Amino acid sequence: MNIQGASKQTGLPAKTIRYYEDIGLIQPDRAANGYRHFNTRDLHNLTFLARARALGFTIEDCRALLGLYEDESRASAEVKTIAQKHLQAIEEKIRDLQTMRETLSELVTSCHGDNRPDCPILSDLGGASQD
Amino acid sequence: MNIQGASKQTGLPAKTIRYYEDIGLIQPDRAANGYRHFNTRDLHNLTFLARARALGFTIEDCRALLGLYEDESRASAEVKTIAQKHLQAIEEKIRDLQTMRETLSELVTSCHGDNRPDCPILSDLGGASQD
DNA sequence: CCTTGACCTTCCTGTAACTGGAAGGCCTAT
DNA sequence: ATAGGCCTTCCAGTTACAGGAAGGTCAAGG
Structure with a gap:
């Protein structure tokens, strides 16, 4: 093929x-x-x-996994270790993104989004304390 | 400085x-x-x-936002649009990662992780139907 | 005056996982 | 013979920097 x-x-x-x-x-x-x-x-x-x-x-994880896939005498523990590490990385990424989402969501909600220049999003990014 | x-x-x-x-x-x-x-x-x-x-x-978003930050005659609507798009992108990424997490989490749980070679993670990746 | 160490500069390379595109060979049908 | 649709290799670009080399600058100490 x-x-x-x-x-x-x-x-x-x-x-x-x-x-x-x-x-x-x-x-x-x-x-x-x-x-x-x-x-x-x-x-x-x-x-x-x-x-x-x-x-x-990642590609390097894939390389390792594929090696194990083709190795009939592998130990499943090796596979599980790789998968668990990756799972933890994913969970951390999700937490990071959720933190961003919360902050951003508040900012977006608080911005009226019209022709006027005042904008809580920019104020916040500029370092103003929000309240 | x-x-x-x-x-x-x-x-x-x-x-x-x-x-x-x-x-x-x-x-x-x-x-x-x-x-x-x-x-x-x-x-x-x-x-x-x-x-x-x-x-x-992204850097390009930052460039745009910084431009608006420094432009006293900006319209807050422009800022809000950028922020909203980014928020949506974040939410999509979170959904993607959550899907991955669920699948991975099931696979990790189902793998005994010992010296034996049989491994549901590899079976699944290899295309076996799971049940 | 010289040296030492901590700054500073520019420039080049590498990262992850591809994607786009150029230049050119191959194969099948008309 | 030619047109199209495959296939090949090779080179450059993407994102947002980080690492490191080679070399200039500055203040303090001997």
């Missing part, structure tokens, strides 16, 4: 697939004319990568 | 301050020896930028 086919089947852009080969995540064969040829295992691995990336794992 | 002073006062690393000058967000004067000199207005603007960045605004 050529790269467009692999792209359609996995949902990954062809550019991304080439990039994954570049950085050594997959090693598709080449046809005589130089075209990449994706076999079942390649397609499996690409699907795996697509799912892992969709869950927010 | 020199760059270290500005850094301490605003909480921004000196590198970041130089970068902000590079991209035209601030224009501190220069002393005869070439050192940057930060006046009150520069420090105000840097504080503004630090606060805006802490709320997750």
Whole structure:
């Protein structure tokens, strides 16, 4: 299967697939004319990568996970450790964003948003204490 | 005030301050020896930028907001529009992360995490249907 | 006067994970 | 022969800086 086919089947852009080969995540064969040829295992691995990336794992996490995926003698504890760390990172990011959201939401609500220049958003950003 | 002073006062690393000058967000004067000199207005603007960045605004949003901050004849509606768009983006990111968190959390819980190789996390990433 | 250490400067490179685009080869159909 | 739709590689750009090298400046101490 050529790269467009692999792209359609996995949902990954062809550019991304080439990039994954570049950085050594997959090693598709080449046809005589130089075209990449994706076999079942390649397609499996690409699907795996697509799912892992969709869950927010970094490329390096994906590399490790894919290695474990292909290693029949892995210990599931290794997988769990990676996933747990990532889960904690996600939870921290959510907390950060929620803090931002609360502040921003208050500011947006308090701004009348008309032609007049006075604006609590700018006042707050400028360092004024709010009350 | 020199760059270290500005850094301490605003909480921004000196590198970041130089970068902000590079991209035209601030224009501190220069002393005869070439050192940057930060006046009150520069420090105000840097504080503004630090606060805006802490709320997750992009640099380009910051540029726009700073322009409005310094424009006495602004309309607060312009500020509110930028802030609202950003708020929506944050809310979308939170939703995305929460979706990831739920999936990941289920997977982590379901993985026993020991020496055995079988692992629901890898099964799921590999495309197995979960139940 | 010289040195030392703490400043300061500019410039170059690297980060994460791709995306866009140029230049050119291959393949199939008309 | 040519047109189109594939495919290839390579180079540059994205975001918001951080790290580090090479070198100038300044105040204090010997």
